[in-house]
Amino acid sequence: MTTKPTKPSKIARTTTAIIPLPATAARAVTIAGAALTLAGTFLAWTWTSDFPGDLTVTGYPGGLQVLTLVGAVLTLLFALSGYNVRGLGWLTPGGTNSPVRLSALGVFGTTGYTIGAISYELGGLVNLEPGAWLSGGGALLAVIGALGLPADQPHDEDAGLWGKLRNALTAPEPGRAKDLSSWAEILIITAAFGIGLWVFSYGIATEYSELFIGFVVLAAFAFSAVLRAGLIKRLSALTAKHRNVTLSAAFAAAICFPFTQSNDQFALIGANILIFATVALGLNVVVGLAGLLDLGYVAFLGVGAYAAALVSGSPQSTIGVHFPFWAAVLTGVAASLVFGVLIGAPTLRLRGDYLAIVTLGFGEIFRITMNSLNGTSGPDVTNGSNGIPNIPDLELFGFNFGVPHDVLGFQLTRPGNYYLLMLLFTAIVVMVFRRSAESRIGRAWVAIREDETAATAMGINGFRLKLLAFALGAALAGLAGSVQAHVSYSVTPEQYQFAGSVPPNSAFLLAAVILGGMGTISGPLIGAALLYLIPAKLQFMADYQLLLFGIALMLLMRFRPEGLVADRRKQLEFHETGQTDVPDAATLPEGATGVAKAGA
């Protein structure tokens, strides 16, 4: 006897919206809401300039109002693109409605936060002027309208609210772009980096923490919106096609940064971010390419900084020499390299876990030793916990880094000078990283990471290559350290810890690499910028910083384990399903395949 197989009950898939509205009405509501929000930013939001940023002016948005304004414009543009308005279609090659929802949520978040902050700081809702109510109400209306728009991708009909909401924020990948002439493509890349520079400079130059929080909220939502719209995908297709143009555009934008900053303090943040980012990129050679877990990496930065400080001519240095700039840098690099080999040679023959423990130990021993070489508990080399202060400014070809210079009518201050010097070093490290990642050596590193036995059977000398990665990483950190000593005027043991609330420390460095995206170039740079900026801007939360840092890391590992910028191979590793990893022949230059996508 045969039985008929029971028919599997089929769940229908729909794109119904979360709030049941006709699509046309929903879009109209969204646009009206965004327009009201926009209008509100031109009115006063509060009566007193006690709230930072002066939101009392009518006719001229300021402070947090500007953020609301930018978000509202973005929402309007995305929403209008959904009407198939001519000339706006390029905005949404991927999802159409999810970008509207995300940007509307961003505006709502920033505006809501501002209204909350005003009421909290000034004591009550009475401190709000009509403009705030208009923008706030408009933002709410826009969110309601946006939630009434159909989803970009179908979901199961019986999905719960949470499932529907998650689906509503996703979008399909964009298809292939039309081929533009290459000058137009290069122009787009340039414009994108221009916008990137502008956003980044704005974030650094936020003068008070309210503005920074509003900025982060809006930036996060706006970035997701742009991502869902498919614009990032389009852009990375272009950048992969014009890799050298992209690198040049990125550096050109970075060079412009100090000229956009009138305030010394912000240019200094820029210089420090570059130091942190360069060291993170060096660590990425060790961790991301060769797969070696180094928990004491900051010590190599310290070795370089101390070596450079000792030969800097500081009156407090125990060695009374004053090396010229290039010799001081070479000293820093050489010292770190030697330590890298000394630590690596005995430990790299062991398996992974031992390396982590030994490097963790080395990091602490370095700090303790620098503390003890003070003349009491050991020979006097480093002045113990006082460190080596009064490190004189660098001088190169008669160019003194310590004083302001006029360049084409713009003033370049001391931090600006160091920023540009550090940028040069970052460029060198990026080149080294890219060269080695794409070379035979880079391929061998990845092979060792994937299957050391098989790599050996291919004729790869695992020990020697791991030592090379370790020593190279150490040398790059030493390079950054030699500049860091001069930027910060002094070196002390406490600058080089395993974990602390101020980057760079070993934990933050590792986090920058993992959070940004292992094995990529842009990942650790972005990761380092975020990890430096957020603690620096939110100092009122200093007590909870490590806690928040831990929570953020856990969330990231849960939702995006491959990091913000994904190496193609990593993406395959973490999201096996549905991945074919077949890049178009045109978008990947010969020789770049398979190796960590260094240009990402």
Add this chain to the structure above:
Amino acid sequence: MTALLEVEDLRVAYGKIEAVKGISFTVDAGQVVTLIGTNGAGKTTTLRTLSGLLKPSGGTIRFEGKDLNKVPAHKVVSLGLAHSPEGRHIFPRMSIEDNLRLGAYLRDDRDGIAKDIQRAYDLFPILGERRRQAAGTLSGGEQQMLAMGRALMSQPKLLMLDEPSMGLSPIMMQKIMATISELKAQGTTILLVEQNAQAALSLADHGYVMEVGKITLTGTGQELLHDESVRKAYLGED
């Protein structure tokens, strides 16, 4: 004529347990020699020792007259000995082409490498079609082809294949065996470890039967194929 590979009284131990208990065999240039035997007989252990991944506890290995015992694993390839290991051990997250390139890690003749990559694609067209795909996304049989192609990239004098037909469908299996004969015709010397005794012996010039760490029987492929005890133990006849 001296043998390409000469193994004499080879002993290999994992701690106190001796897995290979004094075996001797030779492989002449241009031959296909097969090593068959039950599970756990020590075939994989033997191959891994030949390529330097395991250290012998006794005996000698001579390759082209040179003593291999003291040569570190990463130098063995440069002498002309390539190993396609049991379980394939391809690099799953690297592209197929990069896997092949890694097989040629010690070579620096760019044109020659490009030519040999093309040869691997001619041998296994599916690899050519998927050249930029991550190797881990290949099917088991395709991965086996890649492992073989990768081993060939070092232009070995002796190619050691450990169970190249493991887990393959009969059609794939035939294809692999055909490839082995093709390689033989091109003059590659092959040391083949196989569970499929019928197929291995049919194309081997010489065969050795291994049982719990010892060689118990030897002869030409045809002789072993018709040997009664072999037929009983490995070809499932009674």
